[in-house]
Amino acid sequence: MPTLQDIRRRIRSVKKTQQITRAMRMVAGAKLRRAQDVIVAARPYADLMHETLAEVARAQPEAEHPLLVARPEVRVVEAVVVTSDRGLCGAFNANVIKYADRMLSQRAQQGQRVSLTCAGRKGADFFRRRRPGELRASHPQDGWVTPAKAAAIAREVSARFVAGEADEVVLVYSEFVTALTQRPLELRLLPFAPPEPEGTRPLPFEIEPSPEKLLEVLVPKAVEAMVLRALLENQAGEHAARMAAMESATRNTEELISKLTLQFNRARQAAITKELVEIVSGAEAL
Numbered sequence: 269m270p271t272l273q274d275i276r277r278r279i280r281s282v283k284k285t286q287q288i289t290r291a292m293r294m295v296a297g298a299k300l301r302r303a304q305d306v307i308v309a310a311r312p313y314a315d316l317m318h319e320t321l322a323e324v325a326r327a328q329p330e331a332e333h334p335l336l337v338a339r340p341e342v343r344v345v346e347a348v349v350v351t352s353d354r355g356l357c358g359a360f361n362a363n364v365i366k367y368a369d370r371m372l373s374q375r376a377q378q379g380q381r382v383s384l385t386c387a388g389r390k391g392a393d394f395f396r397r398r399r400p401g402e403l404r405a406s407h408p409q410d411g412w413v414t415p416a417k418a419a420a421i422a423r424e425v426s427a428r429f430v431a432g433e434a435d436e437v438v439l440v441y442s443e444f445v446t447a448l449t450q451r452p453l454e455l456r457l458l459p460f461a462p463p464e465p466e467g468t469r470p471l472p473f474e475i476e477p478s479p480e481k482l483l484e485v486l487v488p489k490a491v492e493a494m495v496l497r498a499l500l501e502n503q504a505g506e507h508a509a510r511m512a513a514m515e516s517a518t519r520n521t522e523e524l525i526s527k528l529t530l531q532f533n534r535a536r537q538a539a540i541t542k543e544l545v546e547i548v549s550g551a552e553a554l
Contacts, residue, residue, distance in 0.1 A: 351388035
């Protein structure tokens, strides 16, 4: 049975842990507000980029771009799996990794070869152990997401697609729905397919110098915008999941402190009762 000193020492240890989890919850909450503002501002840009690309493609339907050409048969698929660099965020990374692993297994069963590009250390560490021959590249997040990081990943996978080293590129990331909900999502990145235009309304703008030249600029930018949006969605989801995990951990420490305090009081009362019995027994013996 633990002594009073052991219980007191454990209570102090749990209180220190509680201070850490409470501080991490507050930090994650502050980061979540910033990340949420960023993703809310980025979504209209990505949507407008898709709409503009659809308008240009409609104006010049015979124009082609290497990133728009679909392969007749998909033999090699490249998956860009987005996770976080750090843990302590509940099942956030595990859900995305399991989703991607299941998707890759299904592709392999269909006779397709798979390769992996991981954005985030957690995913890279897992697939380095689970699929060592399929992990091609990893890109640590190293802080806040920037357009330059997204552009580097987009250019890398686009070059592989144009060179014929990959017939299809898919994005697997965690979509930020609410502060309490993040869901894994699979999205085809390449070949890039702009949304179908609605109706036959005239173009709201003039294209200069030509639709072909504009497509050369717009298509790579649209791919970069998709990668950036995936990274930002994942970033917001990570901070939301970490805030929820630290909130749960803080509640657990409060419950544990309550139980330990009750155990301490009972042990102290038992010790006092024992001492009183010994004193009374000694007095009667005299």
